[in-house]
Amino acid sequence: MDILHVVGARPNFMKVAPVMDALENCTGINQALLHTGQHYDANMSQVFFQQLALPKPAVNLEVGSASHAVQTAEIMVRFEQVITRDPPNLVLVYGDVNSTVSTALVCAKLLIPVGHVEAGLRSFDRTMPEEINRLMTDQLADLLFTPSEDGDANLLREGIDPKKIHCVGNVMIDTLKRLLPLAEPRWAHLRQEYKVDRFGLVTIHRPSNVDDPAVLSELLRTLEEISEEIPIIFPLHPRTRKQLTGMNVAASTKHLHVVAPLSYLDFLATQAHATLVITDSGGVQEETTFLGVPCMTVRDNTERPVTITTGTNVLVGHDMEKLKHEVRRALNAPPERTTVPPYWDGKTGERIAAIIQHLYLPSMPIR
């Protein structure tokens, strides 16, 4: 059988790697990778392909940046041409980005089965573009691979057939576990570059935090204040960089060090050594939970509630006093004992491969 994996944006790359690895061990499966080109800068895409040892994409749709409607539509038009020429037996889509929903929709119309890896997550906040992408993709998918049991409950509530739902765990953690030993040796060099011992790591890129100059300015002022207590390393996402350029603001100050987006291994090493993390990313909430690093999420909600109930994550919303309070708490108190959610064990890719093999090629052995 032929499987086509679709990726487009930075958080997709670490999710596809373990699934492709696991499927390599299955007899009777040919797989290929398609990149929509949603992310195209070398430090948002190419370096991830190298470090994750991903194969060169068989196709790159090269859609680039545009408004949501244009980007989504452009992916659909170009993707349809590719898969009508050579229809696979199954398409696997990842996460909640525009590349995920647009390709799932094309497949559904062409009656090509789609599997969604990281299904069922819900923030219940439809002002987030990703929530729209999640809701639609899950309605369209034939196979739904969830990272945690809350995902199953969400899907069942939305009327999804239980037979389609498989709780397999978190693919991001597969990659983290595999590459942490490779990331670790990079710390000595990074530490010299940053010239800090204890530090907070910040990633901020969501439209709700960066698109309104007043919100972004207040956040930067707060980060500068926090940096007086603990130096901050702040890898700047292109969206945030663009907004700051428009506002004519230099983000770096004495103890707030803005750096270019980090590669996967450098980010992982930095995260593992951070005293605390301030973020609005989804994946970082999960990675800090696994690493046991205190995480303050600058959002009103999260689609990853297990990072709060069992992990190190706390939501601070847009309340800058609360953010400062939580930072002080993390700096003064010893880290609380937390646990890692079930199935975040590095074997999620293998579970997905086994399910696909069982459903599509029951008579073929796993190599």
Ligand code: UD1
């Ligand atoms: C996208 C995802 C978001 C994910 C994030 C991770 C959607 C709706 N959003 O958001 O869920 O958390 O990726 O990074 O799919 N740009 C560059 N170079 C690039 C890519 C983008 O300069 O390689 C700039 C462009 O100016 C673009 C802006 O960043 O307009 C935003 O990029 P886009 O892909 O539209 O969304 P992200 O904010 O990256």
